[in-house]
Amino acid sequence: MDACKTGSEHIKSLRDGRAVYIDGEAVGDVTCHPAFRNAISSAASLYDFQAAPEQIERMTFAPEGGNRRVSRAWQMPRSYAEMVERRRALTAWAELSFGFMGRSPDHLASALVGQRMGLDVFARHGAARANAFRDYFDYASRNDLFLTYVIINPQADRSKDAADQDQDLIARIVDEDTSGITIRGAKMLGTSSIMANEVFVANLQPLKPGEEDLAFCCALPLASKGLRILSRRSYEQSAVSVFDNPLSSRFDENDAVIYFDSVKVPWERIFVHRDVDMCRAQFHDTPGHIYQNYQSQIRLVVKLKFLVALARRLAETIGTINLPPVREQLGLLAAQAGMVEAMLHGMEAAGELYGQWWIPNRHQLYSAQVVTQDLYPRMINDIRKLAGGSLIMLPSSFRDFANPTLAPIIRKTQRSPALDPDAKVKFLKAAWDALGSEFGSRHVQYEMFYAGAQFVTTGHSFRTYAWKDATRLVDQLLESFSLAEAMSNTPQ
Numbered sequence: 001m002d003a004c005k006t007g008s009e010h011i012k013s014l015r016d017g018r019a020v021y022i023d024g025e026a027v028g029d030v031t032c033h034p035a036f037r038n039a040i041s042s043a044a045s046l047y048d049f050q051a052a053p054e055q056i057e058r059m060t061f062a063p064e065g066g067n068r069r070v071s072r073a074w075q076m077p078r079s080y081a082e083m084v085e086r087r088r089a090l091t092a093w094a095e096l097s098f099g100f101m102g103r104s105p106d107h108l109a110s111a112l113v114g115q116r117m118g119l120d121v122f123a124r125h126g127a128a129r130a131n132a133f134r135d136y137f138d139y140a141s142r143n144d145l146f147l148t149y150v151i152i153n154p155q156a157d158r159s160k161d162a163a164d165q166d167q168d169l170i171a172r173i174v175d176e177d178t179s180g181i182t183i184r185g186a187k188m189l190g191t192s193s194i195m196a197n198e199v200f201v202a203n204l205q206p207l208k209p210g211e212e213d214l215a216f217c218c219a220l221p222l223a224s225k226g227l228r229i230l231s232r233r234s235y236e237q238s239a240v241s242v243f244d245n246p247l248s249s250r251f252d253e254n255d256a257v258i259y260f261d262s263v264k265v266p267w268e269r270i271f272v273h274r275d276v277d278m279c280r281a282q283f284h285d286t287p288g289h290i291y292q293n294y295q296s297q298i299r300l301v302v303k304l305k306f307l308v309a310l311a312r313r314l315a316e317t318i319g320t321i322n323l324p325p326v327r328e329q330l331g332l333l334a335a336q337a338g339m340v341e342a343m344l345h346g347m348e349a350a351g352e353l354y355g356q357w358w359i360p361n362r363h364q365l366y367s368a369q370v371v372t373q374d375l376y377p378r379m380i381n382d383i384r385k386l387a388g389g390s391l392i393m394l395p396s397s398f399r400d401f402a403n404p405t406l407a408p409i410i411r412k413t414q415r416s417p418a419l420d421p422d423a424k425v426k427f428l429k430a431a432w433d434a435l436g437s438e439f440g441s442r443h444v445q446y447e448m449f450y451a452g453a454q455f456v457t458t459g460h461s462f463r464t465y466a467w468k469d470a471t472r473l474v475d476q477l478l479e480s481f482s483l484a485e486a487m488s489n490t491p492q
Contacts, residue, residue, distance in 0.1 A: 003051060003056075003068065003069070004047070004050060004051050004056065004060050004068055004069040004070060004071075004144065005047045005050075005051070005068070005070070005143075005144040006047050006048055006051050007041075007044030007045055007046075007047045007048035007051075008044070009047070010043065010044045010047050010146065010197075011031050011040060011041075011044050013197055014030055014031050014040065014195065014197075015029055015031060016221070016222075016223035017223050018030065018222045018223040018227075018229065019223075019227065019228045019229060020036075020194055020229045020231060020256075021228065021229065021230050021231065022035050022231040022233075022234060023035075030194050030195070034234075034236070034237050035231065035234035035236060035237040035254070036194050036195065036231075036234065036236065036254060037236075038236050038249055038250045038252075039194075039195060039236055039250065039251060039252050039253060039254065040194070040195045041250075042096075042097060042101065042250050042251055043101070043104070043105070043146065043192070043195045045096060046093050046096060046104060046105065047144075049092070049093070049096060050071055050089075050093075055092070056069060058088065058089055058092065059071065059072060059089045059092060059093075060072060060089075061074075061075050063141055063142055065138065065142070066141075066142040067142075068142075068144075070141060070142065070143075070144040071089070071093075071105065071106065071109065071144055072085070072086045072089035072090070073086075073089070073090060073093075073105060073106035073109035073110060073113070073295075074109050074113060074140075074141040074144070075113070076113055076116065076117060076357050077357065077358045078356055078357060078358060079358050080348060080349065080351060080358055082358065083348050083351065083358050083360070084348060087298055087344075087348065090106050090110075090295060090298045090299070091298055091301070091302060093106055094298060094299040094301075094302040094303075095302050097250075097251045098247070098251075098302065098303065098306045099299050099300060099301075099302035099303025099304070099305075099306055100247055100251045100303065100434075100443065101192075101251050101253060101299075102191065102253065102296070102299065102443075102446055102450060103148060103191040103192035103253050104192070104299070105144075105145075105146040105147070105196075106295055107292060107295050107296065107299075108146075108147035108148060108149055108196075108200060108292075109140075109141070109147065110291040110292050110294065110295035111149065111200070111288050111289075111291060111292035111295075112137055112140065112141075112147070112200070112288075113291050114286055114287035114288035114289070114290055114291030114292065114359070115133070115137075115282055115283075115286045115287075115288035116133070116134070116137045117286060117287050117291075117354055117355065117357045117359070118282075118285060118286025118287060118288065118354075119133065119134055119286075121278075121281050121282065121285045121286050122134075122271065122278075122282065125272070125275055125277075125278040125281070126273075126275075128267070129270065129271050129272060129273060129278075132267065132268050132269065132270060132271055133271040135268065136219055136268075136269065136271070140198070140219075145196075145197045145198055146192075146195065146196045146197050147196055147197065147198050147199070147200055147219070148190055148191060148192045148193045148196040148198075148199050148200070148222075149199060149200040149201070149202065150171075150187030150188060150189070150190050150193075150199060150200075150201055150202075150258050151187070151200075151201075151202045151203060151204040151205075152187065152188045152189060152204060152205060153165075153170045153171075153187065153188070153203070153205060153214070154169060154170060154186050154187070154188050154257070155170075156169060161208070161211070168184055168185050169185055169186060170185045170186065170187075170214060171183050171184065171185035171186060171187045171201065171214070171260050172184065172185050172213040172214050173213045173214075173216055173274065174213075174262070179264070179266060179267070180264055180265050180266040180267050180269075180270065181216065181218075181264075181265050181267075181270060181273070182262055182263065182264050182265075183201075183216070183218075183260045183262075183263050183265060184260055184261065184262050184263070185259070185260060186257055186258065186259045186260070187201060187257075187258050187260070188257055188258075189255045189256070189257075190229060190255065190256040190257065190258040191253050191254075191255045191256070192253045192254070193222060193229050193254075193256045193258060194229060194231060194254050194256065195253070195254075196222060197221065197222065198219055198220060198221050198222060199219065199220060199222055199227075199258060200217075200218075200219045201216070201217060201218050201219065201220070201260075202217040202272070202279065202282065202283075203215065203216075203217070203279040204283060204452075206280060207276040207279050207280075208276060209276060211276055212274040212275070212276060213274070215272065215273075215274050215275055215276040215278070215279050216270065216272055216273055216274065216279075217270070217271045217272035217278075217279065217282060218265045218269050218270045218271060218272075219269050219271070220263070220265055220269055224263055225263065225264070226260060226261040226262050226263040226264075227258065227259075227260055227261070227263050228258070228259045228260075228261060229256045229257075229258055230256055230257040230258075230259065231254045231255075231256045232254065232255050232256065234252060234254060235248040235252040235437070235438055235439040235442070236248060236249055236250070236252040236254075238438075240397045240398070241397065241398050243398040243426060243429065244397050244398055244429050245429070245433050245437065245439070246429070246430045246433060247430065247433040247434055247437075247439060247440075248433050248437055248438075248439030248440075252439060287354055287357070287359045290359055290360055290362055290365055291359070291360075293365055293366075293369060293451060294347070294360045294365055296369075296450065296451070297340070297343070297344050297347075297365065297368050297369070297372070298344065300340065300372055300376075300447070301337075301340055301341045301344050304336070304337040304340055304341075304376075304379070305337055305341075306434075307333075307337075307379060307380070307383060307434065308330075308333050308334050308336075308337045310383065310430075310431055310434060310435075311329075311330060311333050311382075311383045311386055312330055313427060313431075314383065314386050314387050314390070314431060315330060315386055316417075316418045317390070317416050317418050317419055317424055317427060317428070318387070318388065318390050318416065319416070319417045319418075320386070326386065329382060329385075329386060330386075332382075333379060333382060333383070336375060336379060339371075340368060340371070340372055340375070343364060343367065343368040343371070344368065346361070346364050347360040347361045347364035347365045347368065348360055348361075350364055362464045363461065363464040363465050363466065366457060366460040366461040366464055367461055369451050369457045369460070369461075370454070370457045370458055370461050372447065373447060373448050373449070373451065373454060373457060374454070376444065376447035376448065377444050377447070377448060380435055380440070380444055383435060384435055384436065387431065387435070390428055391428055391431060391432045391435065391436060392432075393413075394414075394425060394428055394429060394432070395410050395414075395425060401422070410425070
């Protein structure tokens, strides 16, 4: 069996002529552009990590019918033990970016793993589309593709339904023939689309009868004719250096709007066709939505560990670590991170078989999402409180150290009981990048809304909670006494 995919192989695959735009200009080779090259290199390093001889058994597996090992992200666990083994591999990948790459290759792989487990759901809506999805899963997994997705519709006017928005705003079917369909319009949010191989297009938001033109799901290469990727502002490009911006200079995934300008999609790449209910079912009647968000919790556990350690290092750096109120706050932050990790392990252990596949406990997963989308911004704010003014009293850039007038002043004013002045500046620059920079602020917004607004996640929690079991306890209490018994036992 051939060795698994490498970083250089992935970088080479991105030199495909894709139409990426930033700052009003088309990008030629994204792997060399200053807005994207470091993030692409970070993504490629994931493949190099899994291909290392000392990691290959932990990080990869041999799929049936394949000719090379691939990431365990594509593994479909048949037991709790296999799920834990898979999670450990995903954790190792997340640690390479300290949890800041939210759309690493294992995210979409996880989404497709869950949907593949529910292939019978696709089959109930049509054998042709089910076969297309099965074949695509085999192709994507055996080639260890890096996929992104766009599953949210842009809404210029939220008072209107999707079908009532302006023409060509939302991606829809505008034509079809014996070779496939043609789609035109936009989808969001194409996080990591610049560094991915293909895009999975679907509808997570509910559709209703009459919106069949919007009701499709497909996958296509990001270099497809007519597909345009409009990147947001690049934090990587704005970064001064790795010293000044160690996170944003290397792990900015560049969210993007993807516009389909009369893009032709062949039938073998179409998995849902004009079926509004199947758009819902592919996520919620299969374990697809469960698996994609389970991966997000694995990554978030790593990120929270990093942030809690950052908080402690802050207290050590500015000399407040032994103050009782500070230790109390650090204990609370540690408890919060521990709670999220316990919920992750709990949803695995309390999982169940879905056919022959092991899936996490649905309600415990959604409980974790509800808790963490509120918890993350509070943790960031609490850590910033611990930092005080230290995060804004920093040299403008690494270049200040090269100035013979400034360097002695910096080393005199940047004192710390735990670090020398240069190390203190280095650490605080990293802390600000995580907590207060534009990159850090984007991550607050991301963790609050990547799974939808809070009413969406609480809705999932309401829908999946074991209300019958809980209500049984209330009924049991009420059935244990009666008004008649009370009256009969009351002395006259």
